[in-house]
Amino acid sequence: MNLHIDSERLKGEIEELAKISNAEPPAVTRVVFSRADLEARAWVAALCSDVGLQIRQDAIGNTFARWVGSDASAPAVGTGSHIDAIPNAGKYDGVVGVLGGLAAIRALQRSGFTPRHSIELLIFTSEEPTRFGVGCLGSRMLSGTLSAEAAAALTDKDGHTVDEVRRSAGIAGELRDVRLPTGYYKAFVELHIEQGPLLERQGLPLGIVSRIAAPASLRWEITGAGGHAGGVLMPDRRDALCAAAELILAVEAAARGSGAVDTVATVGVCDVFPGAVNSIPSRVHLMLDIRDTDLARRDGAMQAIAAACQSIASKRNVTIAAQPINADAPADCSPQVIAALTDSCRELSFPFTTMVSRAYHDSLFMSRIAPTGMLFIPCRNGVSHRPDEYSSPEDIARGVLVLAQTLARLSA
Numbered sequence: 001m002n003l004h005i006d007s008e009r010l011k012g013e014i015e016e017l018a019k020i021s022n023a024e025p026p027a028v029t030r031v032v033f034s035r036a037d038l039e040a041r042a043w044v045a046a047l048c049s050d051v052g053l054q055i056r057q058d059a060i061g062n063t064f065a066r067w068v069g070s071d072a073s074a075p076a077v078g079t080g081s082h083i084d085a086i087p088n089a090g091k092y093d094g095v096v097g098v099l100g101g102l103a104a105i106r107a108l109q110r111s112g113f114t115p116r117h118s119i120e121l122l123i124f125t126s127e128e129p130t131r132f133g134v135g136c137l138g139s140r141m142l143s144g145t146l147s148a149e150a151a152a153a154l155t156d157k158d159g160h161t162v163d164e165v166r167r168s169a170g171i172a173g174e175l176r177d178v179r180l181p182t183g184y185y186k187a188f189v190e191l192h193i194e195q196g197p198l199l200e201r202q203g204l205p206l207g208i209v210s211r212i213a214a215p216a217s218l219r220w221e222i223t224g225a226g227g228h229a230g231g232v233l234m235p236d237r238r239d240a241l242c243a244a245a246e247l248i249l250a251v252e253a254a255a256r257g258s259g260a261v262d263t264v265a266t267v268g269v270c271d272v273f274p275g276a277v278n279s280i281p282s283r284v285h286l287m288l289d290i291r292d293t294d295l296a297r298r299d300g301a302m303q304a305i306a307a308a309c310q311s312i313a314s315k316r317n318v319t320i321a322a323q324p325i326n327a328d329a330p331a332d333c334s335p336q337v338i339a340a341l342t343d344s345c346r347e348l349s350f351p352f353t354t355m356v357s358r359a360y361h362d363s364l365f366m367s368r369i370a371p372t373g374m375l376f377i378p379c380r381n382g383v384s385h386r387p388d389e390y391s392s393p394e395d396i397a398r399g400v401l402v403l404a405q406t407l408a409r410l411s412a
């Protein structure tokens with residue numbers, strides 16, 4: 001098959017899409033169901049229609065653009081990603097998988113290839129948790145990981161529910177119909193920037209993902225006793241912030257002590273009450289994010305942290321209440337999709353490596369309902385979620401070419 005990627009056009013489209021944003025260039029801000037997000041979706045959908053793809057939108061706004069195969073009833077091969085962007089983000093996260101997926105489909109069409117299985121490009125709703133506090137909203141619902149009832153109960157910071165917001169964005173239908181049946185996809189493959197430095201450091205243009213790490217997160221409320229910073233003597237103190245400090249270090253120790261570099265744990269939120277220089281902290285709110293590619297290892301680290309909680313609470317005479325937020329299981333990529341990606345890289349004589357994804361993506365949830373794989377391309381200095389996020393047109397085109405070959409293999 002003689003495939004040619006129109007790299008110039010793709011570069012131009014990435015630049016165009018970046019202009020549909022609520023931030024000053026080069027920053028991109030496209031929060032789900034904002035005017036910019038809706039305009040961007042319509043713009044991409046029009047590009048898909050231009051090449052004859054059939055467009056459908058589900059009740060949460062996931063958009064499907066289908067190139068109907070010669071066996072229209074056979075399960076489709078899916079590809080795609082997201083175009084929503086956190087505040088002050090860059091141009092490439094997610095976008096490379098959407099516009100790159102479309103560029104791959106165009107290249108296949110130009111080559112004269114006819115897929116037997118339909119090829120379907122997906123634009124997932126709200127991969128970023130900015131608005132509703134839950135990442136991968138669209139793919140969680142597609143995979144049945146998040147129920148329609150649970151999704152309907154989510155609210156944004158203004159108290160508007162998902163249901164209100166999506167309906168006022170003109171998205172109709174019933175949320176319970178979003179879930180896809182197992183077997184809908186024969187395979188799913190997502191092209192994405194690495195969002196880390198490893199490919200660039202190794203001088204490799206492509207990474208085939210073997211496992212996708214998944215986060216667990218929880219809130220802690222530590223309650224001690226407040227008082228006057230001069231009046232309460234040290235032996236009588238029940239300082240909630242001192243307990244929090246010990247707990248944060250216990251989190252670090254648990255991640256470092258897991259024996260694997262893939263265990264990472266972070267306390268990124270620490271709110272102190274009352275927050276006055278001459279007042280002993282009586283209450284502290286912490287948030288933990290812990291990730292691993294191995295569920296048992298992550299659970300082990302969580303147990304070590306829970307044990308630390310108990311001993312810190314009793315030693316310091318404070319209470320530590322934990323409230324879990326989510327605990328997604330990591331996923332293995334499908335051997336079938338990994339093999340298709342590997343064969344495509346070899347056929348094109350592109351060097352590659354096998355790696356884990358430390359960030360999570362819509363693919364994590366698609367893997368619950370379809371054999372799933374991911375292909376990474378380098379991004380400069382590993383930077384992502386920043387205006388200076390950058391992947392070169394050459395690296396993007398190489399990724400798109402491998403994606404196109406892989407889609408051809410999987411859909412033949």
Ligand SMILES: [Zn+2]
Binds near residue numbers: 094192361
């Ligand atoms: Zn992304």
